[in-house]
Amino acid sequence: MLRVGLTGGIGAGKSAVARRLAERGAVIIDADLLAREVVEPGTDGLAEIVEVFGTGVLTPEGALDRPALGARVFGDEAARRRLEKIIHPRVRERTAALTRSAAPDSIVVNDVPLLVETGLASSYHLVIVVMADREVRVERLTRLRGLSPAEAAARIDAQTDDASRRAAADVVLTNEDDLESLHARVDALWRDRIVEFERNIRCGRSAPRSPEARIVAADPEWPFAAARLIARLRHGLGDGHDVQHVGPTAVPGRPARDLIDLMIGVRTLAEADGLAGRLGELGFPVRPGEWSERAGGGPAGAGGTWPKRVHGYADPGYRVDLHLRVVGSPGWRFALLMRDYLRAVPEGAEHADLARAADDWASSTGWQPS
Template sequence: MSITVAVTGGIGAGKSTVTALLAERGAVVVDSDRLAREVVGSGTPGLAAIAERFGTGVISADGSLDRPALAAIVFADPVSRKALEGITHPLIRARFAQLQADAPVGSVVVNDIPLLTTADAAAAFHLVIGVGAPEDVRIRRLVGRGLAAADARARIAAQIDDEARQALCDVWVDNGATPEHTRGQALPLWSRLAGFAANHRAGRAAARGGPVLVPYDPQWPATARRLIARVHAAVGDHRVDHIGSTAVPGLASKDVIDLQLTVADLAQAEVFAPLLTAAGFPRLPDYTRDTPHDFRYDRDGHHETHPDDWRKAFHANSDPGQSINLHLRVRDSPNWAWSLRFRDWLRSDAGARSDYLALKEQTELVHGQDAGVDGYADAKEDFLARSDARIGAWADSVGWSPG
């Protein structure tokens, strides 16, 4: 079992520099450009599909692909470029999967992949590292490789820009300055990747420190979207919500992304457990239920609930670089709806946010040095219980529903 890491960036950004640094530390590096040539080699189904789509004019006399002829077509026409990607990308992914399977157990398998353009493609990897550099630096590098400046600009323009690329990336490396600057950013990644691989192989969660509050990070929603995409890649298109404090704009929080995966029942959570573990979200079997609250929502409209109605499954992160709480709760159960309602109350009520922040800050003073977060979580329960009536009144006033 290995973890897969994509290293992506625009042409001339210097992806190979970063992958070489990771290879020095022990990563198994797969070059997508080499795979791209391999899957359209002479006599391959990929080459036959290209000839059918683009005509025999892109086939050389010796039966190989005439790359300049094909490039002249696809770089001038976005529709043709998409058609080519539709042929080659599935073949490249399949070949990469085979190479991953052949890698030693516990490896960090790095794919140098320039054409990572969608959230679904990024979600197929355990982690995505982006490499960027200013456009003038990239053009200078490409001209140094023998490309005309106008062609370099055209090729850069044909790819997604760095702003769109960064939304797909968990880590961003600035490769626009000196090699020493790049090395200083890239090499510390190895500790994270090696730790991720070791945790993943063992099926365990990464160690966490005590509960330390940090200011609201505007990147938390984007991080949550990437993690949700990975959950979807693992278990299919089931509802996943970003909940907890990091889902409330402006609210200080522990740097932990809380997600809620909706399941039909806890038997489905058992089916999902190995799939999520393989995706980097191992199960923590000791956490099986939430604290019951005086909650006025369930599927039958009853006002009383049983403690068994608050059961759940709970997964965390193997990646030591990003803490995640993944709660698997049954659709329409009290704890499923309570989590959504509490988030929405905090989002809509400035006074609630202020009161909750004051509690969190006081609790951090008491439990900030704890080895885990259980003391911090337990200390908040009194506030949550005292807030139930207040939350219920707010929900009634706005006609809240879990959607």
């Protein structure tokens, strides 16, 4: 099963994307719809709202008077947070139940307006953010929802900013032209990435990795991609697992292969093997046979080998190697030392004996692995 988080600012067109994904075969779980269901008449959610905000938020028929409740919480941060504590846990519980009931090969899309604001991005295999310029969104809200320009602007400003959404996004879908163009982008994403991602997870395999070691210019997206993947691993594995971005793409401004190297520190290789199943569920299957590396990064036969475990990534939109190394081992230390040395001394990459230069730097600065 592939779990996809779908979000976007008000007026960006998230609902149009959700409808198209449903047409392609996705199971859509609409958080807004669930938020209404959990406070319907007779629910304990509605009872708690009345207990907190009073009977003035009810209609004469006993249903939730949404405009009245909105007037109570809009602009009142404390009141809004009290309301969220009532609704959000119930929505999450209902979402989990619906996800469990889906078929094992399903692509489950959670349509969540406040996905970034509520810190849920790391709980999905993939996060899609629908984006549109502010002017386009204001025009849509005034034309389609009858809001005044000032009201539309206030709704937009009440949500998180576009930069935060982009940082959380594995995929950004721009929606500023016609519906046909949006559908074409959604269809391409479904065909070229989402379907393959789900199949790879279900089959326990990584996305194909090109054998070419082509060096490309430094990409400012690398640290953001690494941060998203690290957050996913930490969320999925729980506390106590140290996950770090290592390798050439962890050095800002340095040309490198377009490959994100991540590292998990473990106490033993047996512990690493014990994590294999859970990592596979998170989208990081084992790369069979890649159980060691050349010591010090030198030529074959020079210095022997260091044992480790390597996992790939099932998402064809990323190129990732996940290394599991024993904390305190030479390979673990070397990965951290090279990253920190090249961050501190970028010109050190040109040194004829890079490993020795890094060791000398560590000795002179008192560097210790983080």
